[in-house]
Amino acid sequence: MIEAVGLTKRYGAKTAVHNLSFQVRPGTVTGFLGPNGSGKSTTMRMILGLDTPTSGHATIGGRPFRQLPNAPRQVGALLDAKAVHGGRSARAHLLSLAQLSGIPARRVDEVLGVVGLQEVAGRRSKGFSLGMGQRLGIAAALLGDPQVLLFDEPVNGLDPEGILWVRNLMKQLAAEGRTVFVSSHLMSEMALTAEHLIVIGRGQLMADMPVKDFISANSADFARVRTPDTEPEQREKLTAALGAAGAQIAPEQDGALRVSGLPLPRISDLAHEAGVRLWELSPHQASLEEAYMRLTQGAVDYRSTSDARAGLQQAPGGHPQQFAAPHGFPPAQGGPVPQGAMPGAQPNPYAPQGPYAPQPAPGQGYPPPAQGAPVAQGPVPGAQPNPYAPQPPAAPMPPSAPADLSAPHHEEAR
Ligand SMILES: Nc1ncnc2c1ncn2[C@@H]1O[C@H](COP(=O)(O)OP(=O)(O)OP(=O)(O)O)[C@@H](O)[C@H]1O
Numbered sequence: 001m002i003e004a005v006g007l008t009k010r011y012g013a014k015t016a017v018h019n020l021s022f023q024v025r026p027g028t029v030t031g032f033l034g035p036n037g038s039g040k041s042t043t044m045r046m047i048l049g050l051d052t053p054t055s056g057h058a059t060i061g062g063r064p065f066r067q068l069p070n071a072p073r074q075v076g077a078l079l080d081a082k083a084v085h086g087g088r089s090a091r092a093h094l095l096s097l098a099q100l101s102g103i104p105a106r107r108v109d110e111v112l113g114v115v116g117l118q119e120v121a122g123r124r125s126k127g128f129s130l131g132m133g134q135r136l137g138i139a140a141a142l143l144g145d146p147q148v149l150l151f152d153e154p155v156n157g158l159d160p161e162g163i164l165w166v167r168n169l170m171k172q173l174a175a176e177g178r179t180v181f182v183s184s185h186l187m188s189e190m191a192l193t194a195e196h197l198i199v200i201g202r203g204q205l206m207a208d209m210p211v212k213d214f215i216s217a218n219s220a221d222f223a224r225v226r227t228p229d230t231e232p233e234q235r236e237k238l239t240a241a242l243g244a245a246g247a248q249i250a251p252e253q254d255g256a257l258r259v260s261g262l263p264l265p266r267i268s269d270l271a272h273e274a275g276v277r278l279w280e281l282s283p284h285q286a287s288l289e290e291a292y293m294r295l296t297q298g299a300v301d302y303r304s305t306s307d308a309r310a311g312l313q314q315a316p317g318g319h320p321q322q323f324a325a326p327h328g329f330p331p332a333q334g335g336p337v338p339q340g341a342m343p344g345a346q347p348n349p350y351a352p353q354g355p356y357a358p359q360p361a362p363g364q365g366y367p368p369p370a371q372g373a374p375v376a377q378g379p380v381p382g383a384q385p386n387p388y389a390p391q392p393p394a395a396p397m398p399p400s401a402p403a404d405l406s407a408p409h410h411e412e413a414r
Helices: 038-046 090-101 108-115 130-142 160-175 188-191 213-218 232-244 264-273 286-300 307-311
Strands: 002-009 014-024 027-031 057-060 075-078 150-151 178-181 195-203 203-212 224-228 248-251 256-261 280-284
Touching: 002 038, 014 038, 014 057, 014 195, 014 203, 027 038, 027 160, 027 188, 038 057, 038 178, 075 130, 090 108, 090 130, 108 130, 108 188, 130 150, 130 160, 130 178, 130 213, 160 178, 160 188, 188 286, 195 213, 195 286, 203 286, 224 264, 232 248, 232 256, 232 264, 264 280
Parallel strands: 027 178, 027 195, 075 150, 150 178
Antiparallel strands: 002 014, 002 057, 195 203, 224 256, 224 280, 248 256
8 A cells, every 4th residue: 555644845935745645555546636747746756765755754555665675576666668778678678677676587578578568679768669668667667566556647658559458457457456556647548447536736635536436526417408409499498497496507519408406307397397398308427537627627737828719710699708618628528618608507617616626725825827838747857767776775675585476465565
């Protein structure tokens, strides 16, 4: 199990991680989500002993990473797939890591097979594509057959076949009882891979719960309701009846209505009472992506400005901006939801609310959005990109015992 207790990291005036506490349990894939710059990589680096917390601590199996006996046999990590000596072949790179950790050379060929790089094992890694580099990084993480695995954006640059492979690999590793902690920006992928989520925004915990609870806590279920296209007065009658009953209504681009706040049978009854025929009445649940956007929209540091050309796309009979989706929220199925166009419609049903809306830290408001470009990702000066590097004298590696990879997994790391 991985545990963070009150983890805080400040870089000068910048608080990258603030008082973060969570546990990552074995047996499930735990997704680690947050907008760019929210502190995911910093948190992972602190867990792996590559960054020192300003306060708080992180443990793996109850011990700080640097105090783990033979850490590479217990913990595997992919932080930066580019942190590889490009002049070495894939096999030579893995062999050098294996030798440092007392892992037998035969394991190198095993992991090359697992990640599908056998054919190119003799090629220098500097000629590798992004996806091949990711596979090599995953191979390095698996080398010690560890019980605890951390992956920072493992599907970066992978093609659909590669993404499916990573998904199945993560699930398989978790099904074997391992602790799997994986960050990603691909929400649809996380929805398929993770069972549990830890979401941070501006370095602070925003949610720690099963994926299904996260979606229902951060999304409003809604109904799509459609009246006969040929009879616009039916749509108006229904809108009035539903509005009077307390529903929130927003028109969808294809002419249907998005209705929330009323159960489906009640919508049906109200339509019946108003003498309105329905062509469609269907239940919808928001996706993980919608729920995530809704939760984190107040904690995004880097936003694109809208394209001036959008102003040229005049909506029929309306102002161009009426068709702009709320900031940071994807268009609903079937197209963007025009806001404020219907009488009685909620202008923005996606505004943060409820217990999971982001809150500033005590005594510390959210800092204003950072100016300028995001800090480039990659090896941070002074940080060690390779968790398998020999430990400093303060935390000496124990003598490398001849590895027996068929031995039972180390319980203390679980
Ligand atoms: N070595 C450093 N020095 C100064 N600031 C840093 C350093 N490392 C990270 N930061 C800052 O800390 C914040 C968190 O960065 P971090 O890389 O942990 O975020 P992230 O969630 O992993 O982002 P992304 O999703 O874009 O990879 C950012 O504002 C970043 O600029």
